Amino acid sequence: MTRLFIAEKPSLGRAIAAALPNPQKKGDGYIQCGNGDVVTWCIGHLLEQVEPDAYDERYKKWNLNDLPIVPNQWQLRPRKSASKQLTAVKKLLKTATNIVNAGDPDREGQLLVDEVIDYCKVPKAKKDAAQRLLISDLNLPAVKKALNSMRMNQEFIPLSVSALARSRADWLYGMNMSRAYTLLGQKAGYQGVLSVGRVQTPVLGLVVRRDEEIENFVAKDYYTLHALIPYQDSQAAFDIRAKWKPSEACQPWQDEEGRVLNKKLVENVASRIQGQPAKVTKSEHKSTKQNAPLPYSLSALQIDAAKRFNMSAQQVLDVCQALYEKHKLITYPRSDNRYLPKDHFYQANDVLSAIKNNSKEHARAVDGADSSRKSKAWNDSKVDAHHAIIPTPKKISSVLSGFEEKIYGLIARQYLMQFYPAAVYAEAMLEFDIQGGCFIAKGKRLQQPGWRVLLGNAADEQEDGVDAVPPLEVGTELICREGVIAEKKTEPPRHFTEATLLQAMTGISRFVEDKSLKKILRETDGIGTEATRAGILDTLFKRKLLNRQGKSVMSTSAGRGLIHALPDESTYPDMTAHWEFQLQGMAERTQSYTPFMAELNHRLEQLMQQVKSGPVPDSLKNLPKVERPAFKKRRFSKGKKAPSKTKSRG
DSSP: OHHHHHHHHHHHHHHHHHHOOOEEEEETTTTEEETTTTEEOSSSEEEEEEOOOEEEHHGGGGOOOOOOOOOSOEEEEGGGGGGHHHHHHHHHHOOOSSSEEESSSHHHHHHHHHHHHHHHHHHHHHHHHHHEEOOOSSHHHHHHOOOOOTTEGGGGGHHHHHHHHHHHHHHHHHHHHHHHHHHHHHHHEEEOOOHHHHHHHHHHHHHHHHHHHHTTOOOOOEEEEEEEEEOOSSSSSEEEEEEEOOOGGGGGOOOOOOOOOHHHHHHHHHHHHOOEEEEEEEEEEEEEOOOOOOOOOOOHHHHHHHHHHHOHHHHHHHHIIIIIIOOOOOSSSSSOOOBBBBGGGGHHHHHHHHHHHHHHGGGGHTTOTTTTOOOTBBBBGGSOOOBBOBBBSSSOOOOOHHHHHHHHHHHHHHHGGGGGGOOEEEEEEEEEEETTEEEEEEEEEEEGGGGGGGGGGGGGGGOGGGGGGGGOOTEEOOOOOOOOEEEEEOOOOOOEEHHHHHHHHHHHGGGOOOOHHHHHHHHHSSSSSSSTTTHHHHHHHHSSSHHHTTTEEEEEEEEHHHHHHHHHHSSSSSSHHHHHHHHHHHHHHHHHHHHHHHHHHHHHHHHHHHHHHHHHOHHHHHHHOOOOEEEEEEEEGGOOOOGGGGGGGO
């Protein structure tokens, strides 16, 4: 009985073969194992969506009257660079008794292998009996363990359906909208490509709106007021500084942030409280604990690496792939999860030993770790196909590059934090009533650094003032000596950086007004996926819709013109929220593929009709006239599936 394992990449295929019986015999695109099992692999996507002109020759020429282009029968074709490997897989499928899908543990990895099985017309009975192998660590013990806990592939078919719907919907929306607005741009004299995507365009919209908010910003004066309340105990005499909290009656003189814009109002309150009794109406003194942050997901890692090392999202992903595939020092990197299975806890000593060996920077921190301490990160109910990115138990056998060392260090440090105690803060708060006005004094100080010692200098950061907020009882009455007014100016928001833009993509719900959509976006972890966010930003830079100015990410004139030409629904994340809700529903069997696609096709028909019947938007008429870049058409067809999932565009 022959089992055929179909891995996503050669590196994973070799790791599976190493866990199966020897001797091994290497063939052309596969490995034969001692027990008769055969391991083969894809090279990323072996198949890709065909070009529009494969459905009809006339689609080679971009023409508004042909839009929307909607295939009646979807077609895939072998990628040119992968046709030889596809032939090898097809041949092996014919002779295999049992099939094992060993795609990466996410919805894209599921589809990548399933679509090859379908394309090769595997008989239904054999397809129904296929198994699923989920591997997130390429080291031998982890692979052997995964081989002993395989599940039925049919359990994961909803993941395939979800990935298929996303792929086809992105092709339909991106290809039709990109052609439509590029053609509108050409009518206005602009010869560049104006690409539109379900995820990339709302991200571009965020940057455009931020840039314009900064440009149109007008600074305003605002005022703060602190009451100085003298206090003396047996050890010292000092002023308690209590900040005025304006009442609802002051709202007409406040901005949306609650800042007081009227100086006379503040001066009036200051004069009223001078020399007046200050009565304590609320008193809190307590210790609070701050637990260690969870281990990294890919986005969380990319954000920290951008802040600390000024690395782009794509650089971080590329380094992670090398640490995972080449060095086998970290677990599966394209994870959106920050939790770990409970059984991973029992590998803690081995992982800590590997960190001590692999990272000089953290060797001493390993000695301070308590491997019996179990943080909230270990939680089976929060883990499904993949878990947080952590170091593996492997000890280094090759020299790491500078960036590899830095990223491994971040991942190792985040894992080490799970074995350190909570940071403990002393917090104090006093609320005073002075002449009917509310004044609040707050203080906070780090008492026990706990896991924060791993942050180096950051662990020394403290919020001063806890000692200046004495433990007074409610009802205590002191005297306010005076009110001190500070005159300040409002400041514009900052330009996005790659780190803050990634944060915005993962926390996109705060940019949405609709409460139900906010909930959807929080539950689906924002827009885009861990694997595609880096590629989406890369696309916007390459197509000159965004550019970098130092660390700042800013919109170009073409990016702005496109955003102002598009309907609002294309430039805000709301539509993506609807899509993600339905795609997640497909994965969970609560939504269906057909209604989702039917609704999209109907909306595309409406959008194309609006483009055809309306005038060229004014925002496109002012774009710089540039020579049309010599792009290959395949770069703008949304259906193209590239060698690895990082190339998938939103």
